[in-house]
Amino acid sequence: MIRTAITDAAIDAAALLAEVTTDATGATTLFLGTVRDVNEGRAVTGIEYSAYTAMAAEELQRIAEEASLGFDGLRIAVEHRVGMLALRDISVAIAIAHARRAPALETSRFIIEALKQRVPIWKREQYVDGDRRWVDPTTPHVGTATP
């Protein structure tokens, strides 16, 4: 089972967990990306996510299908939100269930890393001082970490 979506609605993480869990799944992972208050030392008040929606939906689905190739019985639900998000809002949720923990854990990591590399989604951070800026992960930063 695979379901992926780009959505402008708030993500319901509990609903994703319920969607992937069955009597046969003994291990479920839930990865959430949320908006945090500081990036590169600047106070962030929110993030505007935008997407090339048609391609983002297709690329996200391709990633989930690639992820499922290695393991039988994976259940995958992924949603990425677009629009204006506030601190703590969920930008991405990845729920994976399998009979065993290793496939669930590995698949979750694979999907978030591939998503960040390939899915055409962009974010523009809004700062306390009113400034806003497109985030460019290809620009090297000093002394910063990514989630």
Added chain:
Amino acid sequence: MNQLQVLLFASYADAFGASSVTVGVPESATVADVIGALRRLPGGDVLPDAPLVAVDRRYTRDLVAVHPGQEIAVIPPVAGG
């Protein structure tokens, strides 16, 4: 010459001042020709040496031929998650 519409997003849309532009390229044009034509437009200096390009919603490469009717998009560095 073919007139090709190119979709732009995020920082590239800001730089070009539009969410799509039309470029004129030879009938035998490749992705690289499209990028070259974009560089000559106002805002074109925003493009890096090798920008990501998608044709019909799949990433593609410089030497791939492009044709009218295809959905061509230049993709800024992605930042999802």
